[in-house]
Structure formats: structure tokens, C-alpha cells
Amino acid sequence: MKNPFLISGYQGYNYFCDREEETEHIIKNLENGINTTLLSIRRIGKTGLIHHVFNKIQEKRPSICIYIDLYATQNLNDLIEKVATSFVKNFPEKQSAGKKLMQVMKGLRPVIQFDGLSGEPQISFDFTLESQMNHSLQSLFSFLENQNINIVIAFDEFQQINEYPEKNTEAILRTIIQPLTNIQFIFSGSSKHLLMDIFNNSKRPFFASTQAIQLGFIPTEKYSDYIQQHFESNKKTISAESIQFILTWSKRHTYYTQVVCNRVFSLGIKLITISDVQKACNQILVEQEVIFYQYRNLLTAGQWNILKAIAKEGKVYHILEKKFIQNHSLGTTSSIQRTFASLLQKEMIYEEQEEKGSYYSIYDCFLSRWLEKI
Ligand SMILES: Nc1ncnc2c1ncn2[C@@H]1O[C@H](COP(=O)(O)OP(=O)(O)OP(=O)(O)O)[C@@H](O)[C@H]1O
Ligand SMILES: [Mg+2]
Numbered sequence: 001m002k003n004p005f006l007i008s009g010y011q012g013y014n015y016f017c018d019r020e021e022e023t024e025h026i027i028k029n030l031e032n033g034i035n036t037t038l039l040s041i042r043r044i045g046k047t048g049l050i051h052h053v054f055n056k057i058q059e060k061r062p063s064i065c066i067y068i069d070l071y072a073t074q075n076l077n078d079l080i081e082k083v084a085t086s087f088v089k090n091f092p093e094k095q096s097a098g099k100k101l102m103q104v105m106k107g108l109r110p111v112i113q114f115d116g117l118s119g120e121p122q123i124s125f126d127f128t129l130e131s132q133m134n135h136s137l138q139s140l141f142s143f144l145e146n147q148n149i150n151i152v153i154a155f156d157e158f159q160q161i162n163e164y165p166e167k168n169t170e171a172i173l174r175t176i177i178q179p180l181t182n183i184q185f186i187f188s189g190s191s192k193h194l195l196m197d198i199f200n201n202s203k204r205p206f207f208a209s210t211q212a213i214q215l216g217f218i219p220t221e222k223y224s225d226y227i228q229q230h231f232e233s234n235k236k237t238i239s240a241e242s243i244q245f246i247l248t249w250s251k252r253h254t255y256y257t258q259v260v261c262n263r264v265f266s267l268g269i270k271l272i273t274i275s276d277v278q279k280a281c282n283q284i285l286v287e288q289e290v291i292f293y294q295y296r297n298l299l300t301a302g303q304w305n306i307l308k309a310i311a312k313e314g315k316v317y318h319i320l321e322k323k324f325i326q327n328h329s330l331g332t333t334s335s336i337q338r339t340f341a342s343l344l345q346k347e348m349i350y351e352e353q354e355e356k357g358s359y360y361s362i363y364d365c366f367l368s369r370w371l372e373k374i
Contacts, residue, residue: 004230005262007255010051017226018218019049026053027060029211030152030184037158037199038188040215041350042363043255046188049215050154053186063150066090071157076166077127080136084110084123087140097147104143108136130166137176145182154186159194170198174205185210192351217252227261231272236265238272245277249369256365259284285370292370295348303348306330306339307362310349311371315359 006015026049029036038046047069054065068086073079084105091098105112111124127133144151161169177185187210189195199206224243231238246264250257263280264272296304309328310316316324319340320333330336340360343349349360362368 001234003262003265004234005258005265007258007262010048010055012055013052016048016052018222019045019052019215022049022213022215023053023056025213026186027056030057030186033181033184035185035187035210037195037210037212038186038215039192039195039212040190041192041352042190042347043253044215044217045254046190046215047156048254050156050186050188054152054154057150057152061150063152064090064147066151066153067156068153069156070160073160073164075164076133076169076172077125079161079164079169080127080133080140081122081124083137083140084108084125085121087144088112088121088123101143104139107139130168130172133166134172137172141176141180141183145180147182151183152186153183154188156188157190158187159189159191159198162194162198170205174209178209218254218257220247220252223247223252223257230261231265234265236270236272238264238277239274242272242274242277245274249281251361251365251368253365259366281369284366288366288370292367295367299346299348302331302335303339303343306336307343307348307367308371308374310360310362311368314368315361317357317359319360 004015010016026036026038030053038049040046050067054067057063057065066086068082070079070082073082087101088098088105091101093099093102105123108125111126113122113124114120115122125136127136161173166172177183187195187199196212198204199208199210199212201207224240224247227243227246228238228240242264246260247257250260260277260281263284264277267276267280269276299307305328309324309330312328313324318324319336324330325333325336340349344351344360347363350363351358351360362371
């Protein structure tokens with residue numbers, strides 16, 4: 001029996017919960033020539049949503065949807081390699097467009113290797129001059145622009161370009177992208193302030209060129225229906241109370257909710273009680289303890305203390321509030337501010353907005369649940 005609760009990748013509509021509004025919004029943007037910036041904290045479902053949107057678009061009309069993950073890129077040369085490799089994957093050499101692409105590629109003097117495991121092509125370049133990089137990107141995108149088909153490109157983890165030594169990457173990309181009429185873009189990432197700055201700062205090249213969509217938590221009702229339905233269709237019964245427990249305990253943070261559901265499903269129990277769910281949650285924490293201790297070794301005592309304080313609070317709205325500082329015996333205000341900044345930078349915590357205001361929470365929901373108890 002296939003476990004319907006995926007904890008990696010995207011496998012189609014059946015295994016994807018909600019995101020109807022966001023999907024429609026992005027598709028509408030694409031159809032109206034508006035590029036989209038997709039923002040959220042980590043592990044909420046940006047990458048999944050991109051693939052979901054791709055699926056829907058391709059169902060509507062013939063389209064080529066190209067996904068480019070910039071997470072591991074460290075410079076402009078890496079970005080160009082990613083772009084070239086993803087183009088080659090999407091235009092097989094057997095077809096005429098693929099043959100044309102190969103002609104373009106040859107002019108760029110690539111080294112083409114095949115991944116030993118997947119057999120997929122990996123393109124590498126050894127550009128040193130900016131003019132070479134510019135020229136190669138121009139050639140690749142003008143090849144794409146001339147294809148007689150609807151094309152969408154998603155740059156995931158786009159904030160990574162901030163790390164490149166080539167500080168004019170944005171300007172280079174913007175110059176190339178702006179005149180394209182046949183290609184729509186989705187820019188996605190988790191570092192809100194970095195991405196917002198790219199697109200909302202009037203001094204930067206991408207200013208006001210996209211519409212931002214903020215991806216939040218999946219609404220409780222939608223998620224609980226989804227969970228219920230997947231258990232039911234696999235002939236398992238789970239009480240509403242148990243589902244509520246899962247959603248609260250995993251804080252509706254998509255990845256963590258999926259992990260818990262996946263675990264509960266895998267127990268092989270037909271009639272699932274809340275006590276089964278609680279045991280499964282505890283078991284997850286026990287298994288992860290080694291990692292939690294590693295975190296502790298990597299952090300200073302001050303950072304660890306503040307992390308514990310945040311875990312116990314769940315959400316911290318005002319980091320300098322007297323009650324918060326006193327309840328958890330934290331240090332001076334300046335050291336607290338510094339520690340929050342370093343925990344944010346290490347991606348141990350995130351900052352998110354809600355109606356009540358902006359708050360800080362621990363990224364790893366399991367670590368948070370574990371810290372609450374120690
Ligand atoms: N709508 C959804 N329904 C069910 N599962 C989902 C949904 N969206 C995402 N997931 C699952 O949640 C996990 C996290 O999703 P995803 O990788 O898309 O998040 P992300 O926001 O791109 O994270 P990161 O910022 O770390 O790249 C994955 O295991 C994915 O399978
Ligand atoms: Mg992602």
C-alpha cells in the first residue's frame with residue numbers, strides 16, 4: 001500500500017493538498033504576462049507548488065516548463081551551467097529544437113558529462129570573462145524565445161544570487177529577461193528580506209517587475225479533510241481529534257505535518273486513536289535526538305538558551321519584552337538582539353507575519369517540540 005503522505009518531491013494532484021487559490025493566481029499571472037515572486041518560510045511547499053502549477057499549465061495547453069534550482073549555485077558560471085543543463089533536459093537532441101539547442105551549445109564550448117547514476121546530462125563551462133557569460137546567457141535565452149511554444153521558467157532559491165561574487169548578476173539577468181515576450185518567470189525563495197529587496201528596492205534592476213505571492217500555512221479545514229480522506233481511502237479510520245492533534249503538534253508546517261501523517265499511516269493500524277498518534281510523535285522525537293544534540297554542540301550556550309525560550313513560548317512577538325526575558329532568565333537586551341540575529345542567519349528560527357503582528361518561531365518543528373520538554 002502506497003503511503004499517500006509524501007515527504008519529498010511532487011507526485012501529482014492526488015498527493016497535493018489545497019493551494020487552489022495560489023495555483024490559480026500564479027497561472028493567471030503567467031497567462032497575463034506577469035512574472036511572479038513566490039515567498040515563504042522553508043518547508044511550506046513552494047517547490048511543490050511550482051511543480052503543481054507546471055502540471056496544471058501543461059494540462060491546459062502545450063507548454064515547456066523549466067525548473068531551475070539555484071540552491072547549490074555559488075556564482076554566475078554555476079547559474080549558467082544550471083540553465084544550460086535544464087534546457088538540454090527539456091529539449092531532447094532527437095527533436096529538431098534539441099538539435100538547434102545543441103548547435104547553440106557547441107558555440108559555448110561546454111563540457112558535457114553524463115551523471116553516472118541518473119544518466120542525465122550535466123553541462124559545465126569554464127567562463128572567466130563577464131562578456132562570455134553575458135553572451136552565453138543571451139544565446140541560450142534567445143534560442144528559447146524563438147521556440148514556438150508557451151514557456152515558463154521557475155528559478156527556485158533565487159535569493160542565492162545575492163551570494164555571487166558577480167554583484168551585477170541581477171542587472172545581467174534583468175537585461176536578458178526584460179525583452180523576452182514568449183517566456184514567463186516564477187522566482188521563488190525563502191529568504192523574504194533578500195527577495196523583497198531584489199524586487200521592491202527601487203535602486204535594484206528587478207524593481208517592480210514581478211508580483212509577490214506569500215505562501216502561508218495550509219488552512220486547518222483543508223488539511224484535515226485531506227488527511228481524513230487519504231486515511232479513509234486506504235481503509236483506515238482516524239478520529240477528528242487525532243487529526244486535530246497532528247495539525248496542532250506539527251504546527252501545520254507542511255513538511256512536519258507530512259512526516260507525522262506519513263509515520264502514523266505507516267503504523268499499519270486500521271483504527272487509529274489519539275494515543276497511537278502521540279506515540280508516533282514521541283517516537284519521531286526520540287529518533288531525532290542525535291540531531292538535536294548536534295545542534296546544541298554547534299550553538300553557543302546563549303543561543304541554545306534562547307532557542308529553548310522560543311520553544312517554550314511557541315511564538316515570540318516581542319523579543320525584548322520584560323516578561324519573556326525574566327521568565328527565561330535571558331541576558332542583556334543587546335545580547336538577546338544579537339542572538340536572535342545569529343539564529344535567524346543560521347536558519348534555526350524564522351520570522352513570520354500574522355494578524356497579531358510579526359513573531360519568531362523555531363524552524364524545525366520537531367526540535368521545538370523536543371526543547372519544550374527539556
Ligand atoms: N500542498 C501540499 N500537500 C501535501 N504535501 C505538500 C504540499 N506542499 C508541499 N508538500 C510536502 O511538504 C514538503 C515541503 O515542501 P517543499 O519542498 O515544496 O517546500 P519548500 O517551501 O520548497 O521548502 P524549502 O524552502 O526548504 O525549499 C515536501 O515533502 C512536499 O512533498
Ligand atoms: Mg523548495
